[in-house]
Amino acid sequence: MSNGHNDQREMQSREMTGAEMVVQALKDNGVVHLFGYPGGAVLPIYDELFQQDAIQHILVRHEQGAGHAAEGYARSTGKPGVMLVTSGPGATNAVTPLQDALMDSIPLVCLTGQVPTALIGSDAFQECDTVGITRPCTKHNWLVKDVNELAATIHEAFHIATTGRPGPVVVDIPKDVQFARGIYTPPQTAPRTSYHPRVQGDLEKIKAAVELMATARKPIIYSGGGVINSGPQASQLLRELVELTGFPITSTLMGLGAYPASGKNWLGMLGMHGTYEANMAMHDCDVMVCIGARFDDRITGRLNAFSPNSKKIHIDIDPSSINKNVRADVPIIGDVGRVLEDMVRLWRASVKADKKALHPWWEQIARWRARDSLAYRMNDDVIMPQYAIQRLFEATKGKDTYITTEVGQHQMWAAQHFHFDQPNRWMTSGGLGTMGYGLPAALGVQIAHPDALVIDIAGDASVQMTIQEMSCAVQYEAPIKIFILNNQYMGMVRQWQQLLHGNRLSHSYTEAMPDFVMLAKAYGGHGIRCEKPGDLDDAIAEMIEVKKPVIFDCRVAALANCFPMIPSGKAHNEMLLPDEATDEAVANAIDARGRELV
Amino acid sequence: MNAQLQPTGSAYFIAKETEKPETHTLSILVDNEPGVLARVIGLFSGRGYNIESLTVSETEHEKHLSRITIVTRGTPHVLEQIKHQLERIVPVHGVVDLTVRSKELGQERPLERELALVKVAGKGDDRVEALRLADAFRASVIDANTEHFIFEITGKGSKVDQFIAIMKPLGLVEICRTGVAAMNRGPQGM
Numbered sequence: 001m002s003n004g005h006n007d008q009r010e011m012q013s014r015e016m017t018g019a020e021m022v023v024q025a026l027k028d029n030g031v032v033h034l035f036g037y038p039g040g041a042v043l044p045i046y047d048e049l050f051q052q053d054a055i056q057h058i059l060v061r062h063e064q065g066a067g068h069a070a071e072g073y074a075r076s077t078g079k080p081g082v083m084l085v086t087s088g089p090g091a092t093n094a095v096t097p098l099q100d101a102l103m104d105s106i107p108l109v110c111l112t113g114q115v116p117t118a119l120i121g122s123d124a125f126q127e128c129d130t131v132g133i134t135r136p137c138t139k140h141n142w143l144v145k146d147v148n149e150l151a152a153t154i155h156e157a158f159h160i161a162t163t164g165r166p167g168p169v170v171v172d173i174p175k176d177v178q179f180a181r182g183i184y185t186p187p188q189t190a191p192r193t194s195y196h197p198r199v200q201g202d203l204e205k206i207k208a209a210v211e212l213m214a215t216a217r218k219p220i221i222y223s224g225g226g227v228i229n230s231g232p233q234a235s236q237l238l239r240e241l242v243e244l245t246g247f248p249i250t251s252t253l254m255g256l257g258a259y260p261a262s263g264k265n266w267l268g269m270l271g272m273h274g275t276y277e278a279n280m281a282m283h284d285c286d287v288m289v290c291i292g293a294r295f296d297d298r299i300t301g302r303l304n305a306f307s308p309n310s311k312k313i314h315i316d317i318d319p320s321s322i323n324k325n326v327r328a329d330v331p332i333i334g335d336v337g338r339v340l341e342d343m344v345r346l347w348r349a350s351v352k353a354d355k356k357a358l359h360p361w362w363e364q365i366a367r368w369r370a371r372d373s374l375a376y377r378m379n380d381d382v383i384m385p386q387y388a389i390q391r392l393f394e395a396t397k398g399k400d401t402y403i404t405t406e407v408g409q410h411q412m413w414a415a416q417h418f419h420f421d422q423p424n425r426w427m428t429s430g431g432l433g434t435m436g437y438g439l440p441a442a443l444g445v446q447i448a449h450p451d452a453l454v455i456d457i458a459g460d461a462s463v464q465m466t467i468q469e470m471s472c473a474v475q476y477e478a479p480i481k482i483f484i485l486n487n488q489y490m491g492m493v494r495q496w497q498q499l500l501h502g503n504r505l506s507h508s509y510t511e512a513m514p515d516f517v518m519l520a521k522a523y524g525g526h527g528i529r530c531e532k533p534g535d536l537d538d539a540i541a542e543m544i545e546v547k548k549p550v551i552f553d554c555r556v557a558a559l560a561n562c563f564p565m566i567p568s569g570k571a572h573n574e575m576l577l578p579d580e581a582t583d584e585a586v587a588n589a590i591d592a593r594g595r596e597l598v
Numbered sequence: 599m600n601a602q603l604q605p606t607g608s609a610y611f612i613a614k615e616t617e618k619p620e621t622h623t624l625s626i627l628v629d630n631e632p633g634v635l636a637r638v639i640g641l642f643s644g645r646g647y648n649i650e651s652l653t654v655s656e657t658e659h660e661k662h663l664s665r666i667t668i669v670t671r672g673t674p675h676v677l678e679q680i681k682h683q684l685e686r687i688v689p690v691h692g693v694v695d696l697t698v699r700s701k702e703l704g705q706e707r708p709l710e711r712e713l714a715l716v717k718v719a720g721k722g723d724d725r726v727e728a729l730r731l732a733d734a735f736r737a738s739v740i741d742a743n744t745e746h747f748i749f750e751i752t753g754k755g756s757k758v759d760q761f762i763a764i765m766k767p768l769g770l771v772e773i774c775r776t777g778v779a780a781m782n783r784g785p786q787g788m
């Protein structure tokens with residue numbers, strides 16, 4: 001009897017409005033930071049946020065900024081990023097970061113306001129079909145029409161965003177549902193029956209992989225962002241595996257830091273702008289172990305010439321990644337961390353590693369390495385962009401540093417010349433290649449790590465896409481450093497125009513540029529300009545010293561191009577190396593047929 | 599190296615397809631919730647897959663389950679991708695390629711049936727002929743007056759095709775087809 005009484009009391013305490021439920025559900029899912037922008041359709045939720053302190057709301061200047069900030073937050077912490085936006089334009093502005101998070105497997109929970117249920121479909125003010133628009137750019141999405149389902153839906157959204165292959169989710173909440181009263185249900189562990197990502201790898205397959213690896217004479221490990229997503233344990237196990245096997249290792253853009261760049265088996269990044277040794281080793285290997293990567297077209301080059309003589313082991317949590325672009329001889333479906341645990345254990349138990357047998361392979365790799373494919377010509381008068389990154393790297397050594405980037409040449413130079421020894425330190429838009437990602441992402445990282453040194457390695461064009469978040473950084477005293485490699489060009493576009501379009505530089509030169517130093521000041525930040533190589537170290541030191549958001553306008557050689565490069569449609573062993581990249585070679589690197597297809 | 603001397607394709611290398619396309623029938627068990635069909639169809643259009651026939655209806659009301667049957671065409675590699683991509687959709691419980699399963703069971707193909715309503719209008723000899731042919735096809739008359747018939751015909755798609763072709767010169771007015779319903783023979787479920 002008294003039990004029934006308690007139940008009733010408990011029910012009463014769990015009765016609340018939809019808006020209260022949103023805040024309660026966020027708290028119950030461990031959310032402490034929320035990136036957002038208000039509007040009519042989310043005012044009840046904003047009213048609840050106003051009346052509590054457990055969750056800090058970060059007011060961005062554009063919803064795209066909220067999304068990338070949440071992505072940076074997620075990538076640097078391993079926790080989901082959360083954003084809150086209003087209906088209509090708020091939701092459509094969120095589309096770019098949603099697709100970005102989908103392509104890079106980032107756990108992102110996006111709450112959107114919607115017009116009242118009774119008005120849905122009537123072209124009401126600020127109405128849009130949010131679930132329709134975001135269906136193809138989310139892992140899953142929901143329109144909640146019943147307040148009694150709101151809490152469970154938000155819990156499920158967190159569950160789906162963070163488990164299996166992580167990704168973005170949207171919960172669309174009509175305004176009347178935010179006002180309505182209902183019963184709050186706490187998070188529970190009875191997820192829907194149709195969703196069970198497979199995490200444990202098939203032991204027989206892992207055994208077969210270990211046997212294959214034990215016989216390899218020219219092996220290579222090719223790891224990707226999946227290792228980082230799997231968590232720090234997976235990176236640790238990857239390091240153990242490399243140590244045990246003595247195999248060389250390369251990684252995709254998204255996977256940098258899982259294996260330390262200072263490690264002795266590291267070959268550098270692979271792919272279109274990867275190192276010569278990494279790409280040649282991929283091409284000539286006899287056993288390839290692909291761990292949490294997906295054989296993206298920027299990685300493989302020409303598919304029918306991709307690593308023609310190797311047996312391929314592919315570990316991935318998403319069955320659709322396997323055999324999508326490249327056929328796997330030993331496919332292993334599961335969470336990278338779990339599979340690596342089994343793999344390391346089996347290797348220890350069953351293989352007596354004969355590292356001597358790999359000597360000829362390492363000697364071959366040393367010859368490739370000797371080509372020094374990241375070399376560039378220094379200049380005493382102009383700052384070479386590669387040099388700027390190298391100095392930045394040296395200046396940040398030993399500091400608690402996080403790097404984000406925009407998209408373009410500077411992104412590739414950052415990947416080549418900044419070296420990462422830990423996972424979760426490198427935030428870049430890989431799959432979608434979103435210009436404007438880096439500045440808000442840096443903001444998100446800084447919110448998560450207030451005392452860290454967070455630098456956005458930016459391009460002059462990209463940074464202008466989301467520059468308004470400087471204002472947000474100033475408001476929250478987030479001392480992010482925007483390090484612009486200012487070449488006055490959309491350098492990467494120009495490079496392709498040189499390669500493919502007879503050097504006709506159609507609209508890739510920015511004729512009017514803001515004064516970035518004054519712009520920084522206008523926002524209430526600090527501006528620095530550097531034009532000479534000799535001044536660079538002092539200027540970087542100043543940037544690191546200043547406890548404010550900084551825009552660093554680093555004037556670099558305008559016409560430098562990014563090499564080495566696998567030109568359009570070439571194979572890994574057909575790279576264009578910097579010392580061969582004469583003007584003529586660049587102009588002829590891709591033939592007419594290639595031009596049509598790019 | 600010397601890449602500039604070896605002209606080739608593109609960074610978006612479009613490999614020549616060497617596999618032959620095949621027609622397969624897929625059964626997809628899904629939670630019957632708003633938007634689930636849009637997710638399935640959106641996947642097909644978004645990734646450039648074909649839909650030759652689509653049938654959907656709730657099959658287990660208490661469990662809120664619907665069964666979608668899709669006839670699609672693609673190379674074996676694409677068909678494998680379609681299955682995996684469908685399985686990624688959160689409310690999808692399972693996907694069975696009935697065509698593959700029937701081969702595994704040592705059968706030629708899954709059981710496939712379609713229902714069509716066929717309206718034929720006419721007088722005189724054409725009308726008699728239509729009725730006679732409908733009888734031969736075991737189509738039943740479900741509505742009629744002196745100037746028209748509506749036939750209901752059930753069978754394999756090819757039989758329905760044939761029936762419609764024959765009715766064309768006899769005063770065919772309109773057709774409604776359900777699309778393919780399919781399952782594998784034998785005692786096991788999907």
Ligand SMILES: Cc1ncc(C[n+]2csc(CCOP(=O)(O)OP(=O)(O)O)c2C)c(N)n1
Pocket residue numbers: 406407408409410411433434435436458459460461462463485487489490491492493
């Ligand atoms: C939103 C968006 N629009 C267009 C592009 C195409 N794009 C790729 S790189 C690039 C130029 C980037 O210029 P900048 O930021 O100055 O970098 P740089 O290559 O000069 O280092 C463009 C326009 C893109 N990636 N993203």
Ligand SMILES: [Mg+2]
Pocket residue numbers: 408459460461485486487488489490491
């Ligand atoms: Mg630029």
